[in-house]
Amino acid sequence: MNIHEYQAKGLFEQYGIPVPAGIAVQSKNDFDTALQQLPEGLVVVKSQIHAGGRGKGTFTDGYKGGVKVVKSHAEAKEVAEKMLGNTLVTKQTGPSGKQVNTIYFNAPCSIAKEYYMAITLDRSSSKAVIIASSEGGMDIEEVAATKPEAITKVFIDPALGIQPFHCREIAFGLGFTDKAQIKQISKIVPALYKLYSEKDASLVEINPLVTTEEGDIVALDAKIGFDDNATFRHPDVMELRDLSEEDPKEVDASKYGLSYIALDGNIACLVNGAGLAMATMDIIKHFGGNPANFLDVGGSATAEQVENAFRIILSDEKVEGILVNIFGGIMSCKTIAEGVVAAAKSVEIKVPLVVRLEGNQVKEGKAILAESGLEITGGDSLADGAEKIVALVKQAK
DSSP, rough: BBHHHHHHHHHHHHHOOOOEEEESOGGGHHHHHHHHOOSOEEEEEEEEEEOGGGGOOEEETTBBBEEEEEESSSHHHHHHHTTOEEEETTTTTTTOOOOOOEEEEEEOOOEEEEEEEEEETTTTTTEEEEEEEEEOOOTTHHHHHHGGGGEEEEOOOTTTOOOOHHHHHHHHHHOOOOOHHHHHHHHHHHHHHHHHHHTTEEEEEEEEEEEEETOOOOEEOEEEEEGGGGGGOHHHTTTTGGGGGGGGHHHHHTTTTOOEEEOOEEEEEEEESSSHHHHHHHHHTTOOOBBBBEOOOSSOOOHHHHHHHHHHTTTTTTEEEEEEEEEEESSSSHHHHHHHHHHHHHHHHHHHEEEEEEEEHHHHHHHHHHHOOOOOOSSHHHHHHHHHHHHHHHHHO
């Protein structure tokens, strides 16, 4: 789960990480009141969407830049009015872009130098890794690709936790020699790690982290992603969720305990198990098709969940065929078959449907499908099912 920059900075403040003063606004009527809380003069106006590259983005009406530094409150209000309610397209949003529903007014900062810092999980070592670079800013991805030597990585053993030597290694890696600034870094790094650990974050990122002309170190931007499987432990974090930033089908699926991610293809997948779902998408591609989604109903889905999965799948206008691929271990093939039949009764299935069942109660499941009167093509194996649905979609076209 992701949150907005202004929300992430709110958490930074709670953990003692210095950030510039800022006010988030969702209505044009509140612009004047918000701006009065900042000193007259320079203002940074920031569009709030769950995507990076805002500064280099373009709105669908041609207005350029989702982050602007302006010279006065009047200009800040004028720029904010162009951004709020408009749709911003960046490298990370895709061509459809995302609508800006919040504007974040920030006090200016006299930047001397920009840096990059983040904490995430390194899966190969099963440790948190702090990633830092002396070359932060909008082109950090290019730095990682062309100048990997400019990036410092420090791995944190979860049993040991953050230690003073970790902080010094980060400070020296960033090129700090001033004792006061090393002391500041030695406070920011443990605070960042504490936030990452206590809130079950998957990523905490500052880009850029800056030194000011006065010698202070400030988090000019903030990005936090949370582990979806741990948010039940953090009701305060769940309150920060912005459903308007998420695919409506994915939001709907989460209500029924379904793991669903929308993709750009035209062949929908309904599978039990994340690994099997990945394999199903791969084999669809192998036979020349394109998966429309990742959908894992889990190992103990009910017929009702399967019915809702079909409803969500068919709400995607791009879907031209469906492949159901079930291996019954804990999951019963009979339950899946009952769900498919129930779905056909409640939502009309007008696209080709291939069902491959194997494992627990497979005979009962196949019998239910055979007696349903539905137009279903059986798959004898994963490869057979994938090849058949790709062929049927092409024939239908």
